[in-house]
Amino acid sequence: MIQVYRLFKYFGPSIAIRDLNLRVREGEFVFLTGPSGAGKTTLLRLIFGAERPTSGHIIINGVNLSRISRLKLDLLRRKIGFVFQDFKLLSKKTVFENVALALEVTGERPGLIRKKTRQTLRLVGLAEKEKAYPLQLSGGEQQRIAIARALVKDPLILLADEPTGNLDPDLTKDIMILFRSIHIKGTTVVVATHSRELLEDTAQRTVFLHQGKITGEK
Amino acid sequence: MTLRLLPYFFKQALNNISNNRLVHVISLGTTVVSLLIFGTFLLLFVNLSTWIHGWGQAMSMNVYLKDDISESDRAKISAFIQDLPTAKIERFISKQQALRDLKSALGNHAGVLEGLSGNPLPASFEVVFTNLEDQKKDLLGIKQALEKMAGIAEIQYSEEWLHQFEGLISIIRLVGFIIGGLLCIAILFIVTNTIKLTIYSRREEIEILKLVGATDWFVKIPFLLEGMIQGLLSGAFALLMLYLGYSLFSAKKMQLLGFAGFSFTFIPAEYAISIVLISLILGLLGCFIAVGRFFEV
Numbered sequence: 001m002i003q004v005y006r007l008f009k010y011f012g013p014s015i016a017i018r019d020l021n022l023r024v025r026e027g028e029f030v031f032l033t034g035p036s037g038a039g040k041t042t043l044l045r046l047i048f049g050a051e052r053p054t055s056g057h058i059i060i061n062g063v064n065l066s067r068i069s070r071l072k073l074d075l076l077r078r079k080i081g082f083v084f085q086d087f088k089l090l091s092k093k094t095v096f097e098n099v100a101l102a103l104e105v106t107g108e109r110p111g112l113i114r115k116k117t118r119q120t121l122r123l124v125g126l127a128e129k130e131k132a133y134p135l136q137l138s139g140g141e142q143q144r145i146a147i148a149r150a151l152v153k154d155p156l157i158l159l160a161d162e163p164t165g166n167l168d169p170d171l172t173k174d175i176m177i178l179f180r181s182i183h184i185k186g187t188t189v190v191v192a193t194h195s196r197e198l199l200e201d202t203a204q205r206t207v208f209l210h211q212g213k214i215t216g217e218k
Numbered sequence: 219m220t221l222r223l224l225p226y227f228f229k230q231a232l233n234n235i236s237n238n239r240l241v242h243v244i245s246l247g248t249t250v251v252s253l254l255i256f257g258t259f260l261l262l263f264v265n266l267s268t269w270i271h272g273w274g275q276a277m278s279m280n281v282y283l284k285d286d287i288s289e290s291d292r293a294k295i296s297a298f299i300q301d302l303p304t305a306k307i308e309r310f311i312s313k314q315q316a317l318r319d320l321k322s323a324l325g326n327h328a329g330v331l332e333g334l335s336g337n338p339l340p341a342s343f344e345v346v347f348t349n350l351e352d353q354k355k356d357l358l359g360i361k362q363a364l365e366k367m368a369g370i371a372e373i374q375y376s377e378e379w380l381h382q383f384e385g386l387i388s389i390i391r392l393v394g395f396i397i398g399g400l401l402c403i404a405i406l407f408i409v410t411n412t413i414k415l416t417i418y419s420r421r422e423e424i425e426i427l428k429l430v431g432a433t434d435w436f437v438k439i440p441f442l443l444e445g446m447i448q449g450l451l452s453g454a455f456a457l458l459m460l461y462l463g464y465s466l467f468s469a470k471k472m473q474l475l476g477f478a479g480f481s482f483t484f485i486p487a488e489y490a491i492s493i494v495l496i497s498l499i500l501g502l503l504g505c506f507i508a509v510g511r512f513f514e515v
Contacts, residue, residue: 050429071433078431088426105432107223149430 001026001157001188002047007056009042009212016042018212020056024190029183032192033199034209040192041085043209044159047190048082049073061156078106081150081187083160087142089134089149095121096130099148106153120152124178140171147175151182158182160191164198172198223436230440231447238416245412246452249497252401252408253456254463257485257493261464263394264485270383278308279357279375281343285313287369295367299345302360308344313337340371402500409448409504413441417508442505449501453494460485460493 002024009017017039024030032040045051047058049065058065063076081102089098096117103113121127124144134142143163150158160179164172176198183189193199199206208216235242281299283292299305311319316339321328347357361373417424427437464484484490 048429074428074431074433076431077429082429084429088429090423090426101427102430104226105427105430105436109222153431 001028001061002190003057003059004043004047005057005059007043007046007058008054009039009046009051010054016212017046017053020212020214022207022214024188027183027186027188029180029189029204030191031199031202031204031206032190032209033194033206034215035194037211038194038209039212040194040209041161042212044082044161044190044192048080048159049077078153079156081153081155081158083143083146083150083158083163085162085165087134087146089142089145091133091135094131094133095126095137095145098134098145099152102149102153116152117148120148123151123181124148125174139166140168140174143167143171143175144178147178155187157188157190160189162193162195163191164193164195169197223439227439227443231443234416234420234440234444235447238412238419241412241415242448245408246448246455248408249405249448249452250455250459252405253452253493253497254459256398256401257456257460258463259394259397260489260493261460261485263390264489265482266390267387268481268483270387279305279345279347279361279373281345281364281373282340282371283342284369284371285340287341291367291369295343295364295369298364298367299343304348305360306346306348308346311342311344313339313341316341402496405452405497405500406504406507409445409501410507412448413445413505413508416444417441438505438509441509442502445501445505445508446498447501449498449504450494452501453497456497457490457493 002022004020004022007017007020008015020039020043022043032043034040042051046053046065047060053066060076061079063072065073065076068076090101093101099120100113100117103116108116118127118130121130124147126141126144126148129137129141134145137145143166147160147163150160158179163179164175167175172195179189179191206218207214208218281295283295296307296310299307314337317331317337320339321331324330357375361375364370364373424437461484464482467482
């Protein structure tokens, strides 16, 4: 599903990713971990096409990201759900509108948008708060809006960047249960985290990053 | 897909305008003023052209006859003029009538003519031309044809004035183009910057839209509609204000100001539509420029 070959990414003189090779199979659940500055976020952004690699190749579902047009990249992003570390929610839009946005851009019928948005909000436990605005909700609830927005389009791949970074242990557990339920349905999930608690009781594949390089796997 | 999204795009465009009301009001105001200046110039140009055209239509030619002209030659000249489709003999001025006219024109100074041994003034035909616009190129031809006829002493018509008339119209047209061009650039600049400001106010939303898979056009279309709406409103408001201004200086008021005899008309419908269309196109063009460099997410 995701293949990364000899990937390098420089930001000016500093190197963020160096000679990285990674393969994630379809339906796999992978944790990317490492200290701050290890390159976890950069790797996710590169896989998502939000950054261009300095050299190397990223192949998503058979499509080489360095060889596709902007339009095809836009269309590919519709198959990838991304949960951002800072949520990236629109404060002037309601919970419902924030989630529905991911379907509106695809030109889906309004009736179907309403139906799928409500279904997804039920899945993440926010059905009662669809008319609220993000800033009226807690950090955990905002995180769940971001997850709902990533899930509403039934993505092939779900990328999550520190999805539990701002949450207490109970909420962290809830979010991880949610990710596992999505994974069980067949979605490939890649979660970047530096949380030891999250990794201690997991049997999932874990990839260790340090200074832009893979240093080990569990 | 695009048709289904049209209501969404319009809603977005109207939301953009509503969320950036102040910027849009200022932009609309300055665009309206620019279009109003252009419209006023157009209104003056149209009326000036009409007035000059009207004067041109009343243009006359004086055909002076030799003193010893025979009756048959005079009849031939008269027939030649009457055969011209756009010419009309206003009157025949005999030698005696010419002298009477001169005495009347001199008024109290008519005494200066008393020392004359005879009547030095020639008889003449006063010819009036209609539809000068079509005929002005033929006037010289008519003059040359008449000069070849027997019994003609001299022919006078306002050749110089005619050239000046053409020159004046050309200068006004040129100035109009320059002013119009400069105002178009100013409007383009205003619209571009207004849309840039609304894009800037929505940059976070644009980034998120792009990250959830929106195509460039999905993001651009509401801004283009916004520019079109602004262009349309500016054009319509400018036209409305121009009409109100015109109504204030209607024909009656022109007479009161001492411009009796001039009919002051509003710009023709095609010019009015052009103002709105130009404004619409400038709005759209300004948006294209503004959105061009905002899609590198």
